[in-house]
Amino acid sequence: MNATVGSVAVNTFREAVRDRVLYNLVLFALLMMGAAILVGQISIGIEQLVIVNLGLSAISFFGLVMAIFIGVGLVYKEIEKRTLYSLLAKPIHRWQFLVGKYAGLLLTLAVNTAFMTLGLAAAFFYVGGRIARADIPILIAIYFILLEFALVTALALFFSCFSSPMLSTLFTLGIYIAGVFANDIRSIGEFTQNPMLLTITRVVYFLVPNFHNFNAIAAAGHGDAIPFSLVWQNTLYAALYVALLLIAATAVFSRRNLK
Amino acid sequence: MSTPAIEIQGLTKDFPVGFWRPKMRRALENLTFQVEEGEVFGFLGPNGAGKTTTIKLLMGLIFPTSGTARVRGRSIDDIEMHREVGYLPEQPYFYDYLTARELLDYYARFANYSTAERRERVGRFLERVGLAAAADVQLRKFSKGMLQRAGIAQAILHDPPVVILDEPMSGLDPVGRREVRDIMLDLKKQGRTVFFSTHILSDAEMLCDRVAVLARGRLQGVGAPREIVTMQSQSMDILFETREGRALPAALAGHATRIGGRSSITVAEDQLYATLEQLRGCEARILSVSPIHPTLEDYFLQLVGAPSGSRGIEEISR
Numbered sequence: 131m132n133a134t135v136g137s138v139a140v141n142t143f144r145e146a147v148r149d150r151v152l153y154n155l156v157l158f159a160l161l162m163m164g165a166a167i168l169v170g171q172i173s174i175g176i177e178q179l180v181i182v183n184l185g186l187s188a189i190s191f192f193g194l195v196m197a198i199f200i201g202v203g204l205v206y207k208e209i210e211k212r213t214l215y216s217l218l219a220k221p222i223h224r225w226q227f228l229v230g231k232y233a234g235l236l237l238t239l240a241v242n243t244a245f246m247t248l249g250l251a252a253a254f255f256y257v258g259g260r261i262a263r264a265d266i267p268i269l270i271a272i273y274f275i276l277l278e279f280a281l282v283t284a285l286a287l288f289f290s291c292f293s294s295p296m297l298s299t300l301f302t303l304g305i306y307i308a309g310v311f312a313n314d315i316r317s318i319g320e321f322t323q324n325p326m327l328l329t330i331t332r333v334v335y336f337l338v339p340n341f342h343n344f345n346a347i348a349a350a351g352h353g354d355a356i357p358f359s360l361v362w363q364n365t366l367y368a369a370l371y372v373a374l375l376l377i378a379a380t381a382v383f384s385r386r387n388l389k
Numbered sequence: 390m391s392t393p394a395i396e397i398q399g400l401t402k403d404f405p406v407g408f409w410r411p412k413m414r415r416a417l418e419n420l421t422f423q424v425e426e427g428e429v430f431g432f433l434g435p436n437g438a439g440k441t442t443t444i445k446l447l448m449g450l451i452f453p454t455s456g457t458a459r460v461r462g463r464s465i466d467d468i469e470m471h472r473e474v475g476y477l478p479e480q481p482y483f484y485d486y487l488t489a490r491e492l493l494d495y496y497a498r499f500a501n502y503s504t505a506e507r508r509e510r511v512g513r514f515l516e517r518v519g520l521a522a523a524a525d526v527q528l529r530k531f532s533k534g535m536l537q538r539a540g541i542a543q544a545i546l547h548d549p550p551v552v553i554l555d556e557p558m559s560g561l562d563p564v565g566r567r568e569v570r571d572i573m574l575d576l577k578k579q580g581r582t583v584f585f586s587t588h589i590l591s592d593a594e595m596l597c598d599r600v601a602v603l604a605r606g607r608l609q610g611v612g613a614p615r616e617i618v619t620m621q622s623q624s625m626d627i628l629f630e631t632r633e634g635r636a637l638p639a640a641l642a643g644h645a646t647r648i649g650g651r652s653s654i655t656v657a658e659d660q661l662y663a664t665l666e667q668l669r670g671c672e673a674r675i676l677s678v679s680p681i682h683p684t685l686e687d688y689f690l691q692l693v694g695a696p697s698g699s700r701g702i703e704e705i706s707r
Contacts, residue, residue: 215448
């Protein structure tokens with residue numbers, strides 16, 4: 131069972147690599163090099179803060195673009211190109227296919243993030259940064275970014291099971307933006323004192339994944355400590371949400387007629 | 390009595406058509422037949438007859454509206470059934486970023502072979518379908534015929550007792566068709582069951598122990614190719630000479646064909662004696678009466694030209 135999921139995951143990773151998805155790393159490297167040189171010239175005393183903020187934001191942005199744009203095609207492309215036909219003719223459950231595709235994209239994002247982290251570290255050292263205990267929040271912020279990718283990929287995969295890439299992109303992006311502003315959405319309802327709006331905003335707040343809690347970029351930039359409780363809470367939250375999305379995706383996809 | 394290789398019982402499939410208030414259209418109606426172990430079984434029918442729908446149902450790619458099917462006694466819902474079957478989709482398309490060797494290795498992983506066994510098997514099957522020289526070429530550079538051969542290799546890679554091929558000759562040149570035919574005959578020699586859909590009737594007549602003919606989602610007949618065609622009413626060809634000055638009755642004159650000094654006329658078997666009487670009435674000399682053996686192609690063309698068109702699916706009342 132695990133070997134089956136693993137085989138699908140490795141093949142998904144191989145597809146991403148051969149389709150030159152990791153070329154975005156070149157762009158990231160150029161951005162970091164440019165920023166490091168520029169920052170060294172224009173900022174005095176806040177070089178490391180600027181580099182960390184810029185680097186983490188870029189890691190998050192590049193990864194999210196990959197998670198959404200590859201994620202929405204994960205299942206759709208296999209159906210459209212009919213590559214799924216010969217695969218599902220093998221002794222493989224549809225849920226194994228879905229989990230394998232999900233794990234493959236997550237592996238791609240993790241490798242991509244690892245390389246970008248190395249790029250960020252290089253730029254950090256270039257502007258005079260040194261490894262210190264106070265830098266641990268940077269690693270935690272990167273871990274939260276990975277959790278965010280896990281959630282967004284699961285959302286994209288879920289929509290990919292029943293809608294076109296364009297609609298899936300809109301849905302995933304919409305939910306992501308709502309999730310980033312989840313706390314604000316709830317506040318709007320409470321602020322207006324309108325019972326109906328309050329109910330709607332509360333439902334939205336509890337339904338959409340709360341991406342706000344995964345953003346530790348500012349704290350990492352300033353070297354502020356991130357409580358350990360937030361680490362395991364975010365981990366548990368992401369794991370549960372991903373599990374629910376994968377179960378929902380399986381429920382939709384298991385009885386789907388392939389055209 | 391042994392378990393049939395494939396057993397289809399009352400298989401029916403409806404598809405919704407249209408976005409707003411979709412109507413159900415029936416692609417397959419109450420299909421029932423079975424394929425015995427070791428047979429080469431042809432599945433014939435015009436475009437849209439329901440052949441690919443049937444095969445997709447068997448492979449669990451779509452789900453039946455009603456009815457059941459079993460492969461070697463296992464329900465098509467049972468994932469273990471897939472270990473017993475090899476499948477080549479119609480116009481196969483594979484991961485084009487992989488090489489042929491990588492593709493086969495990927496599929497072999499689902500059969501739980503060890504690394505060494507996978508390597509040996511992949512090499513052997515690439516050789517068998519004539520792709521050994523192109524083993525390390527990415528599939529995006531393959532011709533249609535090469536893709537078809539890669540598809541056949543992945544279908545038979547795990548030595549399945551039942552092989553289901555959807556239009557395996559499609560898009561192949563005569564050499565490619567010959568190679569696929571040889572592989573199918575080879576599989577038969579090994580005692581495997583081959584179930585394949587085709588438009589190419591000469592292939593079906595040449596290869597098949599039995600065929601099933603499908604039109605507009607309904608089964609028209611099952612049997613040996615020769616049995617199928619003799620199920621149809623036979624025609625008789627009458628060759629005759631007319632005496633000078635004697636004209637044929639108007640009912641016959643329009644149908645007779647003149648060949649040199651002789652004429653011939655083709656009539657249905659049940660019209661034979663009445664026609665002979667009419668010819669005797671005008672003092673024609675009967676030279677020969679011979680039955681015309683219909684071919685599978687005649688039967689097929691008769692189905693294609695049947696009333697209500699060949700679109701295959703028809704709307705059902707809901």
